Amino acid sequence: MSKEVVRNFYKADILGDPTVLKTYFHPEISLIWNSNDGLTIMNYQDLEGFFGEIRNTYDDLRIEVSHLLQDDNFVTIRYKYYVSTLENPEEELGIAHFIAIWEIKDGQMYRGYQVSQPVTELDDTTESYHKVKV
Numbered sequence: 001m002s003k004e005v006v007r008n009f010y011k012a013d014i015l016g017d018p019t020v021l022k023t024y025f026h027p028e029i030s031l032i033w034n035s036n037d038g039l040t041i042m043n044y045q046d047l048e049g050f051f052g053e054i055r056n057t058y059d060d061l062r063i064e065v066s067h068l069l070q071d072d073n074f075v076t077i078r079y080k081y082y083v084s085t086l087e088n089p090e091e092e093l094g095i096a097h098f099i100a101i102w103e104i105k106d107g108q109m110y111r112g113y114q115v116s117q118p119v120t121e122l123d124d125t126t127e128s129y130h131k132v133k134v
Contacts, residue, residue: 002104003070006077009109010063015055021047026108033114059089073104080119094119 009024021044031042042050054061060083067078078099082092096116103111 060084
């Protein structure tokens with residue numbers, strides 16, 4: 001069941017479905033995110049604001065998953081986000097690579113540990129990223 005929760009969240013329509021957070025995120029969620037900007041710790045309210053900004057910024061959001069693994073109530077996912085902006089909806093851009101480990105509690109994503117890295121020009125020259133069907 002844990003793997004399905006994570007799979008379904010990453011397949012969900014984050015831009016078009018305002019119930020995504022309530023459906024998949026535990027009310028006491030904590031996301032610890034290491035990125036180029038440093039360490040960010042987000043709770044439910046922080047994630048509401050974050051997803052609101054995404055909805056206001058992007059015309060389309062697509063995910064490409066390479067790994068989805070489960071160990072008990074922990075699920076690890078590796079993926080890449082692609083976006084189209086409101087200003088240029090015809091052009092899709094890869095924006096970042098992510099790996100996240102999610103702890104599932106009460107059928108929802110409860111604790112997340114995520115690392116991200118921006119896409120670089122080297123991404124266009126490598127075929128090493130393998131897609132898996134989620």
